[in-house]
Amino acid sequence: MTAGSIVLYEGLGTAVLILLGSGVVANVVLRPTLGTGGGWLMITFGWGFAVFAGASIAEPSGAHLNPAVTIGLAVAGATEWGMVPFYLIGQFVGAFVGACLGWLAYKANFDKNYEDDPEANRDTRGIFCTGPVVARSAWNVVTEVVATFVLVFWILSNPAAQAPDGSGVPQFGNGALGYAAVAFVVIGIGCSLGGPTGYAINPARDLGPRIAYAVLPIKGKGSPEWGYSWVPVVGPVVGAVLAGLLALGVS
Known part of the structure; x- marks a missing residue:
């Protein structure tokens, strides 16, 4: 697999x-x-199926889709460190583009939301990125560390995640479940650990769309909350490193 691929x-x-x-x-x-009003469960299942779709498309590269996953795999020796920057470039750029496409798909709805209530779009940041229900930075980081650790350690503990040809590209999936297995884990994390912070568990998933929210011409939008933006980056990276180290230690 080339860097460009x-x-x-x-x-x-x-x-x-x-x-x-x-x-x-x-x-x-x-x-x-x-x-409208579908609730947290609809959001959680939607994100799980989004993981399934994205991972299926990115199968040739190992379908990391997440800097935390890439870093955790590199720490555990399952991905070459020299390839890490190329994974991260694809992930962050893709996250920004995906957020912009989502806005385009709902452009008329954003506008109608504003027309019906000029204050309504001030609360639309959560469409793009995460935020805490209770703002306690240290504990918000802990939540993201724990949630990301679960995801990355599950991936590293999955026998199918080890690249049999030594290429450094892991093959995800639990037998016949394939990428659906990863989706189920993400849904489980969202239902169980997503309440405090919205479970970013992915620096690109949060930072790329947060930047998109900051630059897109959304009428009446609120702040991108840059003061919180480091939490869904640092927390997942720490969780991924801990998962990688533990996997390396027990291997």
């Missing part, structure tokens, strides 16, 4: 992940849509 597949897969993920949140949050 990694950037391409990770970018495409992450773009679809964010397009569908931000799309389900927009469907629930914006008024009017057919999904």
Whole structure:
């Protein structure tokens, strides 16, 4: 797998992940849509299926879709460190593009949301990125560390995640479940650990769309909350490193 191919597949897969993920949140949050008021469970399942779709597209690159996953795999020796920057480039660029596409898909709904209530779009940041219900930075980081650790350690503990040919590209999936297995884990994390912070568990998933929210011409939008933006980056990276170290130690 060449560096260019990694950037391409990770970018495409992450773009679809964010397009569908931000799309389900927009469907629930914006008024009017057919999904208005669908609730947290609809959002959580939507993100799980978004992971399945994005990972299936990015299969040739190993379908990391997440800097935390890439870093955890590198720490555990399952991905070459020299390839890490190319994974990250694809993931962050894809996340930004996917968020922009999600906005385009719901552009008329954003506008109607504003027309019906000029203050309504001030609360639309959550369509793009995460935020805490209770703002306690240290504990918000802990939540992201724990949630990301679960995801990355599950991946590293999965026998199918080890590249049999030594290429450094892990093959995800639990037998016949394939990428659906990863989606189920993400849904489980969202239902169980997503309440405090919105479970970013992915620096690109949060930072790329947060930047998109900051630059997109959304009428009446609120702040991108840059003061919180480091939490969904640092927390997942720490969780991934801990998972990688533990996997390395027990291997």
